[in-house]
Amino acid sequence: MNKARHNKTNVIAAHAALIAYTLIALFPVFVIVINSFKTRRAIFREPLALPNADTFSMVGYETVLKQGDFFLYFQNSMIVTVVSLFFILLFGAMAAFALAEYRFKGNTLMGLYLALGIMIPIRIGTVAILDMMVATGLVNTLWALILVYTAQGLPLAVFILSEFMKQVSDDLKNAGRIDGLSEYRIFFNLVLPLVRPAMATVAVFNMIPIWNDLWFPLILAPAEEVKTLTLGSQVFIGQFVTDWNAVLSALSLAILPVMALYVVFSRQLIRGITSGAVK
Amino acid sequence: MPALKLENVYKSFGSVEVLKDINLTVEDGDFVVFVGPSGCGKSTLLRVIAGLEDATKGDVFIGGEQVNDIPPSRRGIAMVFQSYALYPHLSVKANMSLGLKQEKQPKDLIESRVQKASEILSLNEYLDRHPAELSGGQRQRVAIGRAIVREPKLFLFDEPLSNLDAALRMNTRIEIAELHRTLSASMVYVTHDQTEAMTLADKIVVLRDGRIEQVGSPMELYNNPANQFVAGFLGSPAMNFLKKKDGQGGTIGIRPEHLRVAKKGKINGTITHIENLGSDTNLLVRTDTGEPLTIRMFGQHVMAVGNSISLTYDDEQAFEFDAKGHRVN
Numbered sequence: 001m002n003k004a005r006h007n008k009t010n011v012i013a014a015h016a017a018l019i020a021y022t023l024i025a026l027f028p029v030f031v032i033v034i035n036s037f038k039t040r041r042a043i044f045r046e047p048l049a050l051p052n053a054d055t056f057s058m059v060g061y062e063t064v065l066k067q068g069d070f071f072l073y074f075q076n077s078m079i080v081t082v083v084s085l086f087f088i089l090l091f092g093a094m095a096a097f098a099l100a101e102y103r104f105k106g107n108t109l110m111g112l113y114l115a116l117g118i119m120i121p122i123r124i125g126t127v128a129i130l131d132m133m134v135a136t137g138l139v140n141t142l143w144a145l146i147l148v149y150t151a152q153g154l155p156l157a158v159f160i161l162s163e164f165m166k167q168v169s170d171d172l173k174n175a176g177r178i179d180g181l182s183e184y185r186i187f188f189n190l191v192l193p194l195v196r197p198a199m200a201t202v203a204v205f206n207m208i209p210i211w212n213d214l215w216f217p218l219i220l221a222p223a224e225e226v227k228t229l230t231l232g233s234q235v236f237i238g239q240f241v242t243d244w245n246a247v248l249s250a251l252s253l254a255i256l257p258v259m260a261l262y263v264v265f266s267r268q269l270i271r272g273i274t275s276g277a278v279k
Numbered sequence: 280m281p282a283l284k285l286e287n288v289y290k291s292f293g294s295v296e297v298l299k300d301i302n303l304t305v306e307d308g309d310f311v312v313f314v315g316p317s318g319c320g321k322s323t324l325l326r327v328i329a330g331l332e333d334a335t336k337g338d339v340f341i342g343g344e345q346v347n348d349i350p351p352s353r354r355g356i357a358m359v360f361q362s363y364a365l366y367p368h369l370s371v372k373a374n375m376s377l378g379l380k381q382e383k384q385p386k387d388l389i390e391s392r393v394q395k396a397s398e399i400l401s402l403n404e405y406l407d408r409h410p411a412e413l414s415g416g417q418r419q420r421v422a423i424g425r426a427i428v429r430e431p432k433l434f435l436f437d438e439p440l441s442n443l444d445a446a447l448r449m450n451t452r453i454e455i456a457e458l459h460r461t462l463s464a465s466m467v468y469v470t471h472d473q474t475e476a477m478t479l480a481d482k483i484v485v486l487r488d489g490r491i492e493q494v495g496s497p498m499e500l501y502n503n504p505a506n507q508f509v510a511g512f513l514g515s516p517a518m519n520f521l522k523k524k525d526g527q528g529g530t531i532g533i534r535p536e537h538l539r540v541a542k543k544g545k546i547n548g549t550i551t552h553i554e555n556l557g558s559d560t561n562l563l564v565r566t567d568t569g570e571p572l573t574i575r576m577f578g579q580h581v582m583a584v585g586n587s588i589s590l591t592y593d594d595e596q597a598f599e600f601d602a603k604g605h606r607v608n
Contacts, residue, residue, distance in 0.1 A: 171364035171437075174331050179425075180352030180381035193368060 029255065036060050036248035043244055060245030063236075064253065067246065072225065073232035078257055080142055080228060081210050084149035085203050091150070092157025092202065093165075093195070097187050099158065100165035101173070111162065117155030122148065123215060133220055140223040148216050153206040160205075164198035165191060200268035207265070211258050229254050280343045282307045282433050282465030283328065288337035290320075290327055290489075297323050299489045301337070305433075305467060305482075310459050312468045314476040314512070315486035321469045322437060324486070328467065329435055330354050342432040352381065357426035358435040361442060363418040365410040365425075371397075372406040375425045389428075396427040399461065400454075416447045423458070436468040440475060452478060473513050477501070485509050507532065507604035516561060516573040518598075521546075528602030535561070535575035537596040544591030548572065550584050564588060 034050055035043045042055035049055070064070055099111050122129075129148060130139075138144040168191050176186040192199070217231040233254070236246040283305035290298035297320045305311045313321040326332040328339060330351035339346050346354045357378070365374050372393055379389045397403050400420045410418055419439060426434055439455070440448045456479055459466055470476055476483050477497045485492040485500065485508070493505040497513075504510035507530060510518050516535045523529035538546075548566035562574040562582060574590060582588075599608040 169362055169364060171360035171362045172366075174326075174329070174351075175358070175360060175364040175366075175425075177331060178329065178351045178356065178358050179378035180350075181377075189368070190366065 032248050033252050033255075036245070036252040038245075040245055043248075057245070060243075060247075060249030061253075063243060063246040064249045067235065069224070070229075070232065070250070070253075073227050073229045074253075074257065076142060076226055077211060077229040077254075080145045080149065081207060081261070083142075083146050084153065084210055085206060087146065087150040088153035088157050088206055089199055089203060092154050093161050093192060093199065094187070095154070095158045096161035096165050097191060099162045111158075114155055114158045117151075118159060122152045126215070126219060130219060138220075140221050140226055142221065142226055144220040145216055145226075145228070148220065149206075149210045149213075153202075153210070156205060157202045160202055161195060161198055164195045168194050196268050200265040203265045204262060207258065207261055211254075280307065281305060281340070282309065282342060283311075283467065284338075284340040284343075285324075285328070286338040286340070288324070288327060288339065289335045290323055290332065291335050297489050298327070298334075301489075301491060303484060303491065303494065305465055307465055308463050310456075310466045310468065310479055310481045311484060312470060312476040312480035312482070313484045313486055314470055314473060315492075316512070317471055319486040320489040321471075321486050325358075325435055325437055325467065325469045328433075329356055329358055352378075355432035356435055357429045357431040357433075358437065359419075359422050359426050359439045361438040363410070363415075363422045363442070365418055365421055367410055370407050370409055371402060371413070371421050371424075374410070374421055375428050378425065378429050392428040392430070393424075396424040399427065399458070400424050415443055416451065419443060419451060420454075423455070427458075427462070432465065434464055434466040436466065438470055439468075440470070441472070455479065474515060477513065483513075485512060504598065505606055507600040507606075510598055510600075510606075516575060519572045520600075521566070521570055521572075522568075523599070529607070530600045530604075532598035532600060533592050533596070535573040537592050538572070538574040538590050539576070539592070540574075541589055541591040544589040546572070546590045548588055548590070550582055550586050550588055553582050553584060555579065562588070564590070 031047065035047060037051040037057065037060075038049075038055045039057040039059065042049070042051070042057075051057075095114065099107060099114075133139045133144045138147070172190055172194075173186050176190050181189070212230055213228075214230050214234070217228040221227070222231065229250070233247060233250040236243040236250065281304045283303070285301050285303045288298055288301040289296065301324060303311075313324060315321050323332060327334045328341075330346065330349065334347070341354050341356065366377065369377065375393050375396060376389045379392065393406075397406060400423060402417070402420055402424055405413060405417060405421075410421065413421065419442070422439070436455070440451055443451060452475060455468075459479075468475075468479060480497055482494060483497055483500055484494050487508055493500055493509045495503075500509055501513055504513070507520065510532050511520065514534060518532045518534050519538070521531045521533070523531055546566055548564040550562055551565050551571075552563035554561040554563075557579065558577070560576045560578070560580045560582070562576065564572040564574060566572060572590070597608075598606060601607050
């Protein structure tokens with residue numbers, strides 16, 4: 001670090017702020033994970049205590065793994081999230097490329113129309129969506145969720161990616177055109193690798209809400225074989241009795257796949273734009 | 280057969296007309312330089328020739344063939360860009376051979392052309408490297424190599440030297456001139472730098488506000504400019520312009536090297552700044568009527584800022600322009 005520009009007080013203050021934020025952000029996760037390893041009595045007696053020899057218990061995890069088809073729920077959540085992200089990134093990037101690259105009538109209008117979706121929550125249309133899903137026979141399929149989440153994620157994806165695509169060097173795309181590359185190859189081989197960090201950002205933004213969503217799985221796909229993890233965990237939350245061990249264990253397990261996905265995307269974020277393409 | 284012919288080319292973006300009635304012929308083997316201030320439309324004109332932009336009106340012929348509706352890759356052109364525009368994920372060799380691969384040329388032909396181009400540009404050692412591992416000058420050579428391997432009917436250069444530092448710029452400029460001699464290919468070169476235009480061109484095309492102001496060899500344009508704009512644009516330091524005293528708004532143009540110090544000259548003024556370049560000395564003078572002048576003298580001179588000075592010139596070396604900037608004498 002440059003000494004001339006960073007004095008010690010500033011460095012300490014910045015780190016103190018960052019560490020404080022990290023602690024605040026991680027605290028709920030920490031509480032969930034430690035309590036998932038405790039007996040029910042210990043959870044209520046001392047929620048903040050670490051599990052010790054007396055209070056340690058795996059009963060939550062045992063319930064979760066026995067009750068229902070938890071691996072299936074995992075798999076469903078994973079399929080829905082990954083496929084939705086794939087479509088959001090693919091179609092979002094394509095639309096963004098068209099908006100950023102081509103001059104056509106109504107370009108700006110189309111951009112605004114697509115951005116409108118950022119401001120209007122998709123849940124307002126739930127009834128209409130349910131009607132459509134019933135009419136097309138997609139109710140209780142994972143496709144119902146994938147389609148809805150793709151629609152939900154596209155506006156922000158188009159908005160962010162088109163800004164980034166405008167920054168990709170025109171010369172590079174034109175060099176491709178002169179060398180006879182098709183517009184598809186220019187898009188996939190030249191432009192996409194250069195906006196990878198932006199794609200990762202969009203993926204991370206969209207991943208968490210999709211993974212955690214309860215609303216659409218409950219309405220569009222409540223059947224046992226297409227239940228997502230979040231919906232599946234609800235069986236432990238009753239009106240009168242809640243199996244906290246199981247709920248906390250289910251939540252702890254649910255963190256793992258998202259974390260794995262996040263690690264994958266964040267590496268792309270950090271890797272940064274490939275240098276050497278343009279000056 | 281001319282390598283390039285433009286007939287009544289117009290280009291507008293929305294309601295903004297950036298090219299107006301461009302007519303131009305580039306003979307086979309010519310090195311033509313488009314020069315003009317930024318925003319004059321020279322790059323747009325190059326992109327129209329390349330097919331990256333469609334002309335709003337008019338025809339483009341390359342090698343005698345009308346190419347208005349032919350995509351860039353099949354116009355028989357190759358282009359070198361200001362920002363190099365190398366494919367970051369490909370090696371130098373792959374960068375150079377991509378165009379030929381797209382044309383489905385046989386492998387041994389691609390191999391031999393890449394070999395030839397890399398010898399001309401001394402890129403042999405770098406063929407397996409990626410663009411990120413090369414210096415700016417090397418990247419620009421790769422970009423030039425990528426153009427050479429296609430053996431195009433017409434080379435297009437879009438300000439290829441503006442990203443290089445001064446020393447490298449001069450070397451590369453000489454390399455491009457040599458390349459033109461070796462390949463005897465037709466080249467169109469866009470720049471805003473009049474030195475590049477003067478040193479490289481067989482023919483300079485001066486553009487302003489989307490119109491061609493004058494076309495001619497560098498010395499023709501230097502010695503016989505059609506108007507005040509061309510006169511002021513070519514030459515460094517730029518030509519001096521003094522208001523005529525006839526009250527009709529005319530101007531007299533005198534090149535800095537045509538002014539000389541005299542005991543009792545036509546112009547009197549005060550020295551405001553001195554640039555000692557060793558081989559030359561440039562004096563900046565404010566005349567008694569308040570107009571700035573530059574004088575270029577050969578060799579080294581001892582002068583002082585603030586001293587008064589008297590200058591003269593030969594009338595036959597002065598250019599006269601009317602109020603609209605047209606040449607009168």
